[in-house]
Amino acid sequence: MDMKIALGQRLSIGFCGTELTDELKRILSTSKIGNIILFRRNIESFEQLYRLCSDLRNFIESETGHVPFIMLDEECGAVSRLAHIAGCTPCAMAIGETGDVENAYTVGRQIGRQLRAAGVNFNLAPVMDCFTHTGGIASGNRCFGSDPLKTADMGTAYIRGIRENGVLACSKHFPGAGSTSVDSHLALPVIDRTLEQFESLELIPFRRAIEAGTDAIMTAHIMLPKLEKESVPATLSRSIMTDLLRDRLGFKGILVSDSLEMQAVKDVYSFKASMTMALRAGVDIALICHAPAEAAEALAAQKTALESGLLAEDEIQKSLERIIRVKAGLAGPAGKREAFESPAYHASSLRILEKVIRVLPAADGRTLRHPGRTTVFTGFESFRASLAGDDIHYRAAEILTEHFGCMYWPEIPDEIPDDCGEVVLIMEYAGKPENMPYHVLADRLMERGIPVTVVSMFTPTVLDEFPDTVVKVCVWQYDALAVEALANLFADA
16 A cells, blocks of 8 residues: 555544535645544535535545545534434433433434434444543533443443444543543543552443444543553553553454544644654544644654654554455445434434433422413523533523523523512533522522522533422433423423
């Protein structure tokens, strides 16, 4: 294989726009890029996505001789690149809460059909982290739960559903990032746990994913001082990516880095250094999600490292063999638009989410009431809990107000109006902006004898700071599916 084509197979780049432009063609052709990652910014409709995937696949194959991996993150729930054109799915934590692995399989199969229909062949999901930090929002409802066995069962069922539709599955974030509250997009998390501790918790889902045939694993940008003597992030650590993952756990699939543009890596290493270190550690494909022009620099970094002996030729060959072998078995796009318009998919997703909504009555026995004219809905719009998600603004309180014909507070009033009969507070995460102290508002309302209901559009931990004198509801996620489920819940009260 031509050296430039070979090195380009080890890169996957993102770009802006919704079509294959001349500038993107120039970058792909000059650096012989072998793979693409898409985001919501690249997607407008099924027809547009199908056309874009087709154009990318044909152009890259003509330039390199190999079909590209066309990747995106379609986890379920909070991190979804297709929700605006294909509908929302229940988040991983809600699926885990059902206790039924068939629900994870059903959602995985549904997502797999949608991706295959549009021409996406590589799903950067599922999350196999165990959520163990009760105050954190970096992983939160993206995890199936805190129990490693349940996470393993749910994750492998999801993988089965994805793979049955000819789409590759990628388990993430190895060796497990669920115990940190730090978003690696913004800073470098540190997890001070021993290998024995990892073996008893975080590694269990990844072992099971490997046994279940996960096609790929994505690295985590986390510092592990008790596992890594050289004090480098896991993505750049050979002792973690090769000695632990490949040799000890026996993983033989494709190892994908998390984006090398994240601050967790970028704040410490130059792009060339992190690129070289990741590939030297054992990464097969490095992600460059936002700056396609850096592809040339990434290619140059590989070439320099190869010529200087920092990268071994035999290891590059093994990596290429893994990539090309998987590409040879890729299924073609199904091109079925109906996969994006299935009422059965939506009904299934709604059923799963409605099954696990929690309602905890107040200490005096008060529970949910059907909203009336004097009911007030208030709360802030959806929050981008992690930069892995998309910056989508969704105002549940306003939507529910319009649905039930109630009262609406766009912000906390200085004085509580006399015509206020009951207040429903819509929350999303535990760390609230200082100008929205809803626990203080709840106290003020109850002092006036006004009943309060608090709704978490995230995990149940959001409700912990509120007293048991309020009605507490957990809906697990903040999107159109959750608001529909919440509206149904209030309607039936």
